[in-house]
Amino acid sequence: MNRFRNVLMCIALAAVLCVTFMPVALFAQATKIVIDGSTTVGPIAKAFAEYYMSKNAGVNITVSESGSGNGAKSLINGTCDIATMSRFMKDEEFKAAVDKGVFPVATVVSVDGIAVIVHPSCPVQGLSVDQVRDIYTGKITNWKDVGGPNVAIVIISRDTNSGTYESFESLVLNKQKISDKAEYVGSNGAVRERVQSTPAAIGYVGLGFVDKTVKALKVNNIMPDEATVTSGSYPIARPLFMFTNGYPKMGSTLYSFLNLYLTPKGQEIVKAIGFVPITKY
């Protein structure tokens, strides 16, 4: 009788142990997705990862932002599953990848459209890309040179560490130096705040941050909105990529994560960060 009880106890203990350690064992086999690359696309990847992990227990996603070039390098070396890039892969990167047996496939997850904004009282309606560049490089310093009142232009820029700055630099500045008079602020919201309280200011923000308190300028005569940005007619816009090694197997975790941008929730996330979704539902 006593022995029987002991055996029963042992079985019970084993059962309890099994139940407690099962999740740990499962967790050890958890699917892991490693993402590396652009600081511009990084926020999207991070928000997607956060959402995806909250919906799917047992998936572990790490996101680092070391720049588009480093993302490509990581993908080629096989140290990441997704390389986030704010530009397309260069020829030599493609070649290096194929040489290593990696076949990069691009997925455009959203479009980065940057609106040039001014104070609502500013009479200027639009500028050309060249004029915007001349303002930011310090060649044009007064609003009267672009059809406005005779006041000095206050240049507001994002900090050089941000993806928005990086986009603006590559799409507008064209390798020229930004003026040393430019004031730097730490977020898209802060740019808007400075511009709405400064009549002589000019700034730039992700399209999602434009609201009634500021005026978005036409650039090359095209008003920035979701339609013109996704159609490509608005000039200060670029697609944001996620590169994978081959197209992920349908039904895999990587596949469903990569296609998060197609879901309504994914579009909501993209919009909340200030980018423009590719699709509309």
Place this chain on the structure above:
Amino acid sequence: MQDQLVISKGARRFKRLGALFGSTLLVALASSSVIALLFIFYFIMRDALPFFRLEGVREFLTSTHWYPSRDPAEFGALSIFVGSALVTLGASIVAVPLGILAALCLSDILPFAVRQVAKPIIEMLAAIPSVVYGFFALVVLAPLIQARGGTLLAAGAWMVLAPLFLVSTTVASDIVSSRFPQRLRTPVRIATLAVLGGLGIGALLALTGVLNRLVVSSGTNALNVSVVLGIMALPTIVSVSEDALNSVGRELREGSYALGATRAETLLKVVVPAARSGILAAVILGVMRAIGETMVVWMASGNAARIPSPWFNLLQPVRTLTATIAGDMGEADQVTGSARYHVLFAMALCLLAFAFIMNLVSEYVVRRSRKMRG
């Protein structure tokens, strides 16, 4: 002889061991802060030195071209050093006179009951988080300075200069009239008062006219930050120097009054000199608070890496060391370990070295003034 006081040898040994253990523990605890400081120094040095190896010192200290994200990058931090210095100078101009005068007022002029209420209120300023100050500077002060900066400056000039002129004209007329024989004194006093007062008011009005015409293009500038940093440094300066003034003691003050000194003479010639080292410590603490503040300058100084022209023009945006470190520190650079990452540590090293030198100087001054007093 001593043995008679001790109960037994064992107890004595136990006691000695206990004392040894206690003192070792205390030494270890006390030295932990020193060790922490050494570690901070070591780690900042370790990440700062690669920058000087990669880019050299010359460009860092002499150039004003700050383009860390360009290719090729430029790391001229001179304008950033100037920005930090300018903001700190501005904050000291706001906080030091105001703080010391407020401390004098609290310790020697206000009645005790008022002081008991006023001091905690001033110290409350220290409890407000710096991001709140930053938000205030960005959302309230910046548009205000933009819209009516000149008027504000003129009002400030009146507030500071009018009492100053009043006191100095009274004192001057007193001195001048005392040189004259008795019966001429009253007319001479009135005449000097009228002349000096007229001159003072004229000068103030002229200044107001000039200031009113000023156009401030951007509200996030060195002036905005200086004022806010000055307010932030104020509680430190007031509190510490008020303590110093209080510790001078009643005897010295009463001795001074007994010798026939007036209250002003007692304050200026007895109390303040006696509390000098404490006031100096208060000023240095306040200045360190201003130079080390990050959030406010990052939000409201404009962050343009450019030396204002002329250099004392506080109405132009500046970029400070602390804001640069906070704003440029991204995860991105840590991975690659580039010069762009290490330059921030080089700046941190400069800040740390400056704080260290300031502390040494204050220590030296305090010690010397103590020696002089004997």
